[in-house]
Amino acid sequence: MSPWLQFKQPSCYPNECMCEFARDALIRQPSAFWSSLSYFFLAYWFYREQRIKTFDSTLWAAVIALLGFSSLVGHGTFTQFGLSMDFAAIILIISFFGLIKILNRMENSKIKTVFLLGMFYVATLAGMYFMDKWSRIGVSILVFFFTVADVIVSMGASFLKARLLQSSLIILVTSFGLFLLDELHIVCEPMGLWHLHSVWHLGTAISIYLYGKWRFSVR
Numbered sequence: 001m002s003p004w005l006q007f008k009q010p011s012c013y014p015n016e017c018m019c020e021f022a023r024d025a026l027i028r029q030p031s032a033f034w035s036s037l038s039y040f041f042l043a044y045w046f047y048r049e050q051r052i053k054t055f056d057s058t059l060w061a062a063v064i065a066l067l068g069f070s071s072l073v074g075h076g077t078f079t080q081f082g083l084s085m086d087f088a089a090i091i092l093i094i095s096f097f098g099l100i101k102i103l104n105r106m107e108n109s110k111i112k113t114v115f116l117l118g119m120f121y122v123a124t125l126a127g128m129y130f131m132d133k134w135s136r137i138g139v140s141i142l143v144f145f146f147t148v149a150d151v152i153v154s155m156g157a158s159f160l161k162a163r164l165l166q167s168s169l170i171i172l173v174t175s176f177g178l179f180l181l182d183e184l185h186i187v188c189e190p191m192g193l194w195h196l197h198s199v200w201h202l203g204t205a206i207s208i209y210l211y212g213k214w215r216f217s218v219r
Contacts, residue, residue, distance in 0.1 A: 002028060004077040011080070011132045019188035020195045022078040032075035035198035038205040039068030046209050050216065055110055056100055059117070060212050066121070067093055067208075071201065080129060087136045088125035092117070093208060094143050097215060098150065137183075164214035168207045175203025 002024045010017060022028040043064035050057045067089040074086030092099075099120060103113050128136050148169070152159050159165070181187045182196035189195075 002026065004028060004079050004082075007077070008080040010078065010083055013078075017078075017133065018195075018197050019182045019185055019190055020192075020197060021190035027076050028078040029075040031193060031195045031198045032201065033072060035201040036068055036071035036075060038202050039064055039071060039208075042205045042209040043068065046212050049213070054216075055113075057212075057216050059100075059114070060096065060216070063089075063093060063096055063117075064205075064208055064212070083136075084125050084128040087128045087140060088121050090140050091124045091128075091143055092121050094140070094147050095120070098147065133183075162214060164210050164217070168210040168214065171203050171210070172207040175200045175207065178203070 003026070005024070013022065018029075018032070020029045020031050023030075027033050043061045046064065047053070047058065047061035050061075067086075070085040070089035074082040074084075076082070096117075099117060100113075103116060108116065128139075131139070151165070155162065178196040179200040182200070187196055
């Protein structure tokens with residue numbers, strides 16, 4: 001029996017969750033679990049490519065890795081707490097540059113900046129713990145739209161020339177479409193070895209990598 005079954009299960013469990021069936025095993029969703037390693041790979045690749053490794057760029061790579069770890073825990077355990085970690089990391093990624101802008105204006109030390117970002121992650125995790133699946137997805141979409149709107153308003157017409165940003169958004173939106181096909185069980189083989197949610201992981205990892213590359217190229 002899976003050791004994770006003794007913990008609180010997601011409200012969608014067992015039949016209203018993502019397509020991949022949560023197995024009675026140590027790793028409950030192997031396809032989504034192993035595809036989460038893509039975040040670690042691209043976090044490393046992003047960090048390796050930075051000629052000048054600033055505190056902010058190093059922190060961005062660390063946050064991508066945190067998303068990978070949270071996704072591993074979420075899909076490995078498939079518990080309410082694990083999935084809350086996953087969504088909290090998604091919110092942190094989306095909000096990262098807005099938070100960094102605020103924290104830099106406050107002239108915090110590096111240790112305090114890391115601490116405050118950690119507290120944001122923990123507070124978001126706590127909030128996500130008490131939400132159902134679609135509420136978490138809805139909050140993530142809302143935060144994403146506010147972030148994109150802020151970027152476009154701040155850039156003006158130059159948005160049309162930001163190829164890395166445009167590529168990042170196209171890949172992300174396409175991946176989200178595949179995510180919905182999986183979540184709604186439109187394309188679904190519950191016990192299959194590969195799922196569209198895994199493609200979502202790969203797509204979002206590439207999108208996040210390109211977004212970070214663009215962000216640090218325009219500074």
